[in-house]
Structures are given as C-alpha cells and as structure tokens.
Amino acid sequence: MTGAETQGGGADYLLDVRDLKVHFRLPRRNVLTPGGTVHAVDGISYRVRRGSTFGIVGESGSGKTTAALAAMRLVPVTGGSIRLDGVEMTVLGGDALREMRRKIQIVFQDPYSSLNPRMRAGAIVREPMDLMDVGDPAERDLRVAELFDRVGLRPEQAALFPHQFSGGQRQRIGVARALATQPELIVCDEPVSALDVAIQAQILNLLRELQEGFGLTYLFISHDLGVVQYICDDIAVMYLGEIVEQSDRVSLFTLPLHPYTWALISAVPSARRRTGGQDGRVRLQGDPPNPIDPPPGCRFAPRCPFAVDRCHREKPALREVRAGHLVSCHLVGDDCVPPHAAVAGAC
C-alpha cells in the first residue's frame, strides 16, 4: 500500500539512519573484572519520510531514547550513518554540526526539569535563536511573541518564570523553544508521559496542528502504545537496542508479527476493550535482560513464550515480509503467520 512508493528515493526521506550503533564502555569495577560494554543501540536502520511522524516504542532500557539522541548527535555514535536532508551527520563537527542542529530540535519528557527555573519563559524560547544567531534581536523578540501565540500561550506570559505555569503550559513553552530555530525535524522524547491525562490530549492536538502548519517531521519516542498509534505514521518497535518490527501504524496494530510487539499490545489495559484478563493474552515473564551481555541468538528469546532451539542459537535478521512491514523473528513464516496466531485466535 503506502510504503511502496519511491523506494530508495533520497529526497522523500528527511532522516535516513543506517546500521546505527551506540555502545557505552563501562568502567571496570576492579582491576580483575573487565568493564563491560552496553549495547544501547545495536545496528538499527530506519528512514523518516518528510512531513510524517516516525515512532519508536519499547520498554525502558530498549534504547529508544538513545536512538533519538544519536540522531541529534547528542550521544557519541559508535558506528553507522545518519543522514539528515542528505547530509551525513556523523562526520560533522564544529560550525557545520551547529548549523545542522538548527534543523533538529527536541521536546523533552519532563516539562519541570527541562526548563531553567531562573529564566523567564520568553528568554527560554529566545535562547536557541540567540545561540544559533537567527535574525537580529528585534526579529527574535517578534518571533517569541509569535511562537507564544502559536502554541496557545499569551505573549505577555513571556515575562513569567516556569514555576508560574502549569505542567501543560510548560510543555507548550518546551514546544515553542523547539520551534524557535524553524527546524525541520523535531525529536519528541515522551512529550506527554509526565502530563495529566486531560492535558495530554491538548499537547498531542497541538503537535499535530503544528505539524500541519509548518510541515514538520517528528521522531516520536514513547512507551504508550495508545499515544503512538494515534500520532505516528510509521512505527519501529525496539527491544534491547534492536528494531524487532517496523511498519506503518495500521499494519502494525492490525497484524503485529513479532511476539514481543504482540505482548506489548496485549499488555495495554484499555477502557474500551475490557477483557477479563486471560483471553488470548500473554504475559511476559521477567524484566528485559541487561543490554551489557545480550543473549547470542534472538534477544527476545529468553522471554519469548514461543522460542525454539534455533531462536537461542541464531540471530534472526530484520526482513520485509509484507509491503512495508519488517520483522525479525524466525517463527514468522513467509505466509506472514505469526507464532502467536493460534493463541490470539485472530489473524
């Protein structure tokens, strides 16, 4: 359906990440034990279409935030390539990097700790323009007022300090700050997780409205599948530093192929689909294993209820099984029948 247009066409994709790796060396605990290496992101590839929202979901520790920060070059990249608008980001440095960063901004999860309590709201929004030397001072002031209006704040509120705003308003300031340098890509790192349910809708609506107004592209990190389903066009599911499934939003939720995706989806309690608890649902046992020494085969195998011998020995490759739908699981056949089909009773 959708994903099949212009395969490999460069202009269509704003962000093109290939085989990205971010490893962190751990200090040795003592002279005898060698320090380990955390494979936070271990060879992921994805492309984000211009003007679309690309979501990365996963549990805590899956590497989703690191993957996004790496795209901004905010963490050291161990290997792979990141192309923004055709420019290779991994080799940039100094002024060239700064210039590219104008095009990527970020909205953080916690609107309380991500705003400087000693700065006035207007100065917070203006700061990126000062740093990147956008326009002259008068233009910047004008733009601050315009941005306040755009995100649903009153321009005179620019004189207030962050503590004088509610959580939702603070997140609006965070969004205005991200918009200040007229970026093309905005990384949204759990932008609504810290907000009250009633406020989440306000911010999500604002993000969609701004996307339409400015033609923005979002890289959206979240653990909330309801939010991801609503806001994202394409979604990658990460587990222990790797993408295990990737697809457009309709296909991913209608036919989740990886047992992990299915488990994630079935773990979400819903006010609409009230299940008694058991029917067609799995419970994952245990917590995600530690990314320091990932298991040799499929990384999900130790928690997978369907794992067979091969899963523990041999690592599955991410492959396209339907148009635009990628999965890395030995048990998904070419007929696209996932291992949980029998349990879920639906396919």
Place this chain on the structure above:
Amino acid sequence: MDAAAPLLEVEDLEVEFRTRQGTARVLDGVALSLQPGRTLGIVGESGCGKSMTALSIMRLVPVPPGRIGAGAVRLKGEDLLQASEKRMREVRGKDISMIFQEPMTSLNPVYSIGDQIAETVRLHEGLSRRDSLDRAIEMLKAVHIPAAERRVREFPHQMSGGMRQRVMIAMALACRPSVLIADEPTTALDVTVQAQVFDLLKELQEKTGTAIILISHDMGAIAEMADRVMVMYAGRIVEEAATDEILESPKHPYTRGLIACVPHMEEEPPPERGALTEIPGVVPALTDLGSGCSFAPRCDHATDLCRSRAPGPFAVGADHRAACWLYDEAGAA
C-alpha cells in the same frame, strides 16, 4: 448487590488545608464503602483528592496544616478518626496497608528488603527475628520473586523497578491486611511489568480476600482491576458506578472527557484520525472554589445554575450517581 456490612466505610469526609492563599478544601463530602475481596477504583487528574482520600483513611494527613473537619472512617465498625494514635499505629500496616507509586523512594535504601518486610511482621505480630525473616521469604515467594532465599538479603538498588514494586506488595501484604490501598502502583512501570503487577494483585486478592482501593489516573488500569469506580474532581466525587456501567455510559461531562481524551489503542486503527477530545483548561486551585460546580469553567454544558450552585449527586441509573445538574429530576440528556 452489596448488602453485607461493609468492611470499610467512609462517610462525608471533609479535609481542609490552611495555606497562605487561604483555606483549601481538599476533600468535600467524600463517601465510599468497600466490601471484602472487592476493588474500588478512584480516578481523576492530579490535585483531585485521590491520594488525600487514601491518606485520610490511614489518618496520615499532616495536622496542621491539614484538618479533618467532619466525617467518619469506619473499619469493621470502628471509627478510625476517633481512634488513638497508638491504635492507629496498630491499624496501619496490619489492617490497612498502602503501596505507593515510586517503589524506589518508598523503600529504605540502607536495609535489605528482607529486613524491611520482616520489620512489619515483627512489630505487628511479635514474631522473632528468625520467624519474621521466614515470613519475608514466604512473602517474596508469594509475589513470585525468583530465588527468594537469596534475594531476601539484597538491597533495593539491586532490583529492577518491577521487582521493587513486588517487594512493596510483599511488604504491604505481609500481615494479611483486610484493606490494601494502592496509590498509582504501576505508573512508574513499563506496560508489560504493569500487567504482571496487576495479575499478581488479582491473584493475591483471590487468595486472601483483601479489599483493594486502586488510585489511578488511567481509566484503562481501572477498567482492568476495579469492580466499582469513583471519579473525583476538585475534592468531590462527581460520579460513581460499577466499572462496566461507567465505561459504557459515563454521565458526568468530566468522566466523559476523561474517557474520550485518552488516545485508545484500537486493534484495527482507522486510517484517518480526527483531533482528540480535549478537556480545556486545568484543575482549579482549591483555595478559590466558588459556590458553583467546580467543573463548570471547563464544561461545555455549563449553565448559570452550574456556576452558582454545586449539584448534589443524582441517581442516573442502577446504583449509579452523578453530581451534575444535567441529571436533575428525571435525568435527561
């Protein structure tokens, strides 16, 4: 029908806080009743009085600046608001216990988890050190912590978030309380771990008959766990009914908003997405609540009546009440 004598009954509870901005009425006429083995869900945004209701039941409201103005909290007939502080120390942890949102900050980092569970049992049941540690191991097994004999000696920082929340549950249930108050027990956890914790709570409830009060902002979590739901707004109960009833036909505009504003995960998402329903504005400051309905400033249906007089709860269905003028008299709309 819940005709039997309730285990826990809260009547007309009023709690105020003196602040520099004036007196804040944080709870206004809160009433609830809980049967053994049942789960009551309390939902609402932050600042609606959910946690304050829990703290009042445990009598943990700091006085001053707080003040429990009126009402009664009856546990098996005994009014806890009149009980001595000594008696309350017996009740807390033994008859009523509580688990909190953040398992890292509610466990003591310098004691092993075994010591922390054993302490409760030693204090309340007078068991010896050895016996109480055995009980701790037994409880860790009950909450499915693998290698309980070894892990009982571990410290909170050695465990994952899900494990810590299991430890909290083990500690809360060690003395077999008749009421367990769970205040946002899974908000800090991943969905897969949340599902495990919910399963565990249900399993233990089935075994022990503990009644649960589940406080959450997540309608989904409430739907999964609770038999009955209370929706709170600005210190008042605005709607109350059986869970299925409230999810199928929410009456109060606030409840409707709460259900509609969350993007629900659909099994087959529609290709086109409209804007989400918003509840405009924010929760009001409790210091300047007028005489009208406190939700009126955010409500689409608000009339002059709403702004001038607070609505009492009206019956809107079988065992279903909503505090909204829309349902005065016959209950139209």
